[in-house]
Amino acid sequence: MDDPVTTSDPSHAKAEQGSRIFEASRSFGITPEQYMLPAQQQIQMLDPEGALVPSDEQGTGPGHEYPIPEAEVLLKAYAALVAGRRINDQNYALVRQGRLAVYPSSHGQEACQVGAALCLEPGDWMFPTYRDTVSVISRGVDPLDVMVSFRGDWHCGYDPKEHRVGSMSTPLTTQLLHAVGVAHAAKLRGEDTVVLAMCGDGATSEGDFHEALNFAAVFEVPVVFFVQNNGYAISVPLSSQSVAPSLAHKAIGYGMAGEQVDGNDMVAVLATLRRAVHLARENSMPLLVEAVTYRMQAHTNADDETRYRDREEVEQWKRKDPLVRMQRYLTSEGILNDDAAAEITEAAEKVASSLRQAMTADPAENPLEIFDHVYAEPTAQLLAQRAQLDDELQRTATSEGTQR
């Protein structure tokens, strides 16, 4: 007779032996729990002064090892940081001048923005949020195209398939599921595409965050969930969103590995994300990376940050500025010299200047195009409405012509 205690029960079997997490943890000589839980402290490689943290104090350990990227990659990251900061501040100014409808700035979060783009291969995908303009630009999308929707237009400006970047939009965490689907389709075809799925701290409260992480873990697809914890969801602090030990701790509940990294440390962010992308690709499994950072400016220009946080807190984070830290580190290592720094600044100015010019020009949009893409072929009703608007526009043009 079968002993009911020892009879295997597939319906309640713990996903352990033979699972990808089990195999991965065994390869590092640690338990699955040790692998899935974040390291004892945030991964940090540069201190707030930009000095290299001694390797035994970086927070790394078996299964949580993050090699420092090569000098060439670090220099590229620095150039993208400088350009990102310039883009953030230029766009912020353009909104104040009334040339942009809105801009959610990532000033202060540029290390996360750049890391997200630089950790991926050209064949990989990125699913950004509305605050990830700098990531999308760092991925190679033309800044002018990225800014189209913020200018007040009705479309996202760039071709998501050409750049392998999801369309930025405002619903929270819905795009994480799109990331899972893209990865799943690739996996079914035998492609090793990694997808980076981005969201903020507030968004981790949304139901789709849970569904996306669970689907990714169950489907065993290579998605790296990248949470930029910038402290606030508009005005609500993280403490009101979650009382988990950290957002990275949420990973273990889904059977995936989580890591927490200093989000204002360009070296650590890039090292952690590159390792996560590598592991996701090698093992076809998802990972969660939480970057602890800070939104230095208001949520958007329509927001008044003085109502929910004090100046001193902002000043404290100013001292951890990712740009300054990276510049000091690269200079002290001899990777960045004055000539290179000048070139990088000049390139960033060029981008800012092209943004100023483009956003000052009136967009030459055809209002009738709003009917053209709703369906592959417009319905009879849409064609009738298009004709109606066309007629209205022509009558307006005629009466304006008569008045002149």
Added chain:
Amino acid sequence: MSTATATSTATFASALNTAMSDAMEADESVVVFGEDVGTLGGVFRITDGLTKRFGTNRCFDTPLAESGIAGTAVGMAINGMRPVIEMQFDAFAYPALEQVFSHIAKMANRTRGRVRLPMVIRIPYGGGVGGVEHHCDSSEAYYAHTAGLKVFTPATVADAYLMLREAIDTEDPVVFFEPKKLYWSKADDDLSTLREAYESGTESSRLVGAQGQAVVVREGTDVSIISYGPSVSTAVKAAEAAAEDGISAEVLDMRSVVPFDEVALVRTVEKTGRAVVVAEAQGFVSVASEITARIQERCFHSLASPVLRVTGFDIPYPAPKLEEHHLPDVNRILDALDELQWED
């Protein structure tokens, strides 16, 4: 139920099942997933045998989360697949509505037509099966109201096969409403003949197209009864009963709410001069209201009578013991016909 062979007597369910397996056979980017659709074959067995035949990469169970199912389908469609997803019941589809309304409906528009989502959301809907709360909603108006979605709902076995094949091949997202009370209905349709017609591209096998193709399922001269999905068979029965009273009623099956075939609608009402619109859903702010409004706008001078609607009451779907009082039936349609203005 066999997935591969067709018999001369087919059910609505076997037509849908065969449509999916034929589409999967014809195009390897077609994938089917949802809750219980794999091993079990779906709670209504509409996906029966698909996993066995095509493997777990092509037809698979997902975790129990409708937004997850819809959102994952978006990503798969972005990345070259044609997902066919099943929502287990009408009212269980509501957790997916943000994905449906904010992304599935809008992705093509937002990307200027660069990213289209050729996906099908299958929803068993409507009542008449003694289902409990949350199992009998007629939710088509929510989807039809949202620009960017197509909304199909077949009323016959042959239409079930052909319209699902067409939905899967459509470049736009289609919400495919399956009247669950028709799942076990039978017809003398040879599915292999339908398959042949569809796959050889015969024009008559395309039942929706870009502009919709409502179909006159019963000819008449005195009044048009306009309906779709589960109510079409009720409308036909009412027309037959009316004939005994000397009223010649024409019955129009809209087949799709989006696209909306206004041409056929106008044609039948101009012909008969009277119209009764029949639908199971609550009448307030409904598809029936839209049909009525369009008749008024387009056919005013042909009308001999105000247009009437026969719909479900404006209540949450009632308990199984009471649903017979809620659903439009033959008698209620006959009452509406009586109420029309018949004298000049």
